[in-house]
Amino acid sequence: MRFGEQLIAWRRELHQHPELSGHEVETTARLHQWLTHAGITPLPYDLPTGLVAEIGTGNKLIALRADIDALPIEERSGVAFSSQRAGVMHTCGHDIHTSVILGAALKLKEREALLNGRVRILFQPAEENFGGAKSMVRAGALRDVSAIFGMHNEPGLPVGEFATRGGPFYANVDRFVIRITGKGAHAARPHEGNDAIVLASQLVTALQSVASRNVNTLDSVVLSVTRIAGGNTWNVLPESVELEGTLRTHRTEVQQNVKARVGEIAAGFASAFSARIDITWYAGPTALVNDEHWAAFDTSVAREAGYETQHAELHMGGEDFAVYLQQIPGAFVSIGSNSPYGLHHPAFNPDEALIEPAARYFAQLAEKALQHV
Numbered sequence: 194m195r196f197g198e199q200l201i202a203w204r205r206e207l208h209q210h211p212e213l214s215g216h217e218v219e220t221t222a223r224l225h226q227w228l229t230h231a232g233i234t235p236l237p238y239d240l241p242t243g244l245v246a247e248i249g250t251g252n253k254l255i256a257l258r259a260d261i262d263a264l265p266i267e268e269r270s271g272v273a274f275s276s277q278r279a280g281v282m283h284t285c286g287h288d289i290h291t292s293v294i295l296g297a298a299l300k301l302k303e304r305e306a307l308l309n310g311r312v313r314i315l316f317q318p319a320e321e322n323f324g325g326a327k328s329m330v331r332a333g334a335l336r337d338v339s340a341i342f343g344m345h346n347e348p349g350l351p352v353g354e355f356a357t358r359g360g361p362f363y364a365n366v367d368r369f370v371i372r373i374t375g376k377g378a379h380a381a382r383p384h385e386g387n388d389a390i391v392l393a394s395q396l397v398t399a400l401q402s403v404a405s406r407n408v409n410t411l412d413s414v415v416l417s418v419t420r421i422a423g424g425n426t427w428n429v430l431p432e433s434v435e436l437e438g439t440l441r442t443h444r445t446e447v448q449q450n451v452k453a454r455v456g457e458i459a460a461g462f463a464s465a466f467s468a469r470i471d472i473t474w475y476a477g478p479t480a481l482v483n484d485e486h487w488a489a490f491d492t493s494v495a496r497e498a499g500y501e502t503q504h505a506e507l508h509m510g511g512e513d514f515a516v517y518l519q520q521i522p523g524a525f526v527s528i529g530s531n532s533p534y535g536l537h538h539p540a541f542n543p544d545e546a547l548i549e550p551a552a553r554y555f556a557q558l559a560e561k562a563l564q565h566v
Contacts, residue, residue, distance in 0.1 A: 196296065197549035203227065204292035204548060205274040211263030211281045211288070214319035217242040220261050224291070224316050231299055233314075238332045243318035243325065245334050248301045253310025255562045256334075256341040256523075257555055258514065259294035260287045260320035269539040284541045286346040286530060289548060291316060293344065293528075296552025301559060310563040313338060317513070323366070323478050326516035339566040340487055341523035342558060343514045344551065348536060350529030352547045355495040356505035357526040359485035364413070364441040365448050366477030366511030371396070371459065373423075374469040377432035386430045390423055392466050393434040397421070399458050407454050408447060415441040415509050416451060441509045443480050481515035484522035487562075491524045494561055498554045500528075510536075528554075 194202065203223075212220050221242045225235055228246050235244045243261060268275050268282040276282045283289075298314050315334055319325030335341070350356060373393050378386025397418045408414045416438070423434030440455075442448045456472060463470040492502050505527055514525050528551050530543035 196299070200292045200296045200548045200552060201545050203295060204288050204545065207288035207291055208283050209274050209277045211276050211278055211283045213265060213281060214262040214322040214325070215242060217261050217318045221316070221318075224261070224295070227295060228298065231302055233298055233302055238334060240318070240328065240332050243329070244316050245329075246298065246314045247311055248298060248305055248314070249308035249311040251310040253563050253566050254313060254337050254339060255310070255559060255566060256313040256315055256338045257294050257297060257559055258315040258317055258341060258343040258517065259290040260317050260325065260513070261291050262287055262319055262321050262325070264321055264537060266537065266539050270542045271540070272542060282539065284538060285321065285536050286541070286543050287320065289346050289530065289543055290344060292548050293551040294555060296549065297555035297559065300553060300556035304560065308560060308563060310566070312559045312563070320513040323511065323513050326513040330516060330520060335517065335520050338521055340484075340562055341517045341521055342487070342491065342555065342562070343525050344528050344555070345512065345525070346530035346543050346547065347527035348530050348532035348534070348541070348543065350527060351531050352529050352544045353499070353501055353550070354503065354529040355492070355500035355526060356503045357483065357488050357491055357524060358505040359483050359488040361443040361480050361482050361507065362505065362525060363481035363508045363510055363512040363515060364443050365445070365480045367440040367448065367452070368475040368477060369438055369440065369455070370473045370475075371436040372471045373434045373436070375432060375466070378430045380428040380430055383430055387466065387468055388430050389432060389434040389468065390430070392462060392468055393421060393423060393436060396459065396462050396470075397436065399462070400455065403451055403454050403458070408451065412447050413443050413507055413509065414447055414451060415439070416455070441511070443507060445480075478511045478513050478515045479519065481512045481525055482518055483524045484518070487522055487524040490562070490565065491526050491558060494558045495526070495554060498550070498557055500554070
């Protein structure tokens with residue numbers, strides 16, 4: 194089987210057998226088998242799922258990373274190799290990322306004797322719940338690594354196009370839950386209660402002013418309420434309503450200012466309406482900040498590899514790779530996958546033609562990076 198055909202076959206097998214974050218047992222076993230068959234021995238890191246391997250010898254060490262988990266989405270892509278696991282799908286393309294880095298590992302193995310050091314390969318679990326990178330770091334997967342590189346497929350870019358940027362790239366991600374407690378009452382006697390739905394509705398509207406009126410227009414920020422839950426029947430004013438949503442920014446200062454302003458608005462509404470409002474924040478990944486040098490280096494190698502390169506736009510999505518870049522320098526890149534549907538859509542269908550060129554690119558990048566660390 195040709196190199197490109199093998200990578201596509203692996204990708205399709207992974208696509209048919211997706212596993213959720215932290216449950217990538219079969220995926221890990223497949224990766225172990227494929228790597229071992231290629232003469233690449235996984236390293237004995239203490240990881241429940243995911244694995245780490247290494248190619249080359251010497252003191253110099255860089256890393257490549259692929260994420261391996263899927264999402265709880267029922268597939269509607271219509272491809273012949275659709276998910277065989279009900280309600281679970283590789284709708285973010287982590288099967289693509291994994292096959293790309295597998296291919297890079299094979300190419301690096303072929304040139305192992307010529308490498309100016311070692312390349313550590315990280316197959317990371319649990320990217321989607323933002324816990325996998327931390328588990329890799331705790332296990333020691335970054336120990337002695339000088340630089341790390343990773344990718345995400347980009348549905349909005351044609352195959353053969355490449356984008357990245359130095360500095361902030363992906364956003365901070367915070368989740369919030371706001372619980373509003375008023376006083377329940379019969380729907381026929383609303384004056385005897387304190388309507389939490391009315392208060393919640395006005396609070397949602399007021400929160401929309403934060404991004405438009407409290408943040409510099411040159412800063413990027415998203416503040417969205419994405420879930421409202423309250424009441425369980427038609428003739429009762431509910432005593433409580435719960436709101437849930439997300440805050441995304443690229444600068445810590447903006448993030449903290451928005452959190453403070455949300456708290457001030459909630460406190461004001463609670464006082465004005467004689468209600469109780471509690472806010473709980475759940476931190477996701479921090480902003481992904483590419484090293485300027487390595488972002489430029491990645492782009493230069495991509496150009497040599499035949500990609501049409503461009504300066505990436507800021508992303509408001511979160512990416513667990515940010516955890517690695519807090520520890521060591523490196524760069525994260527976008528590679529065009531030309532899907533008619535976007536990430537996390539049940540009909541997401543990336544073009545597999547991206548896999549082989551991307552695998553060759555990352556092998557070339559790793560080999561060249563070892564000459565510059």
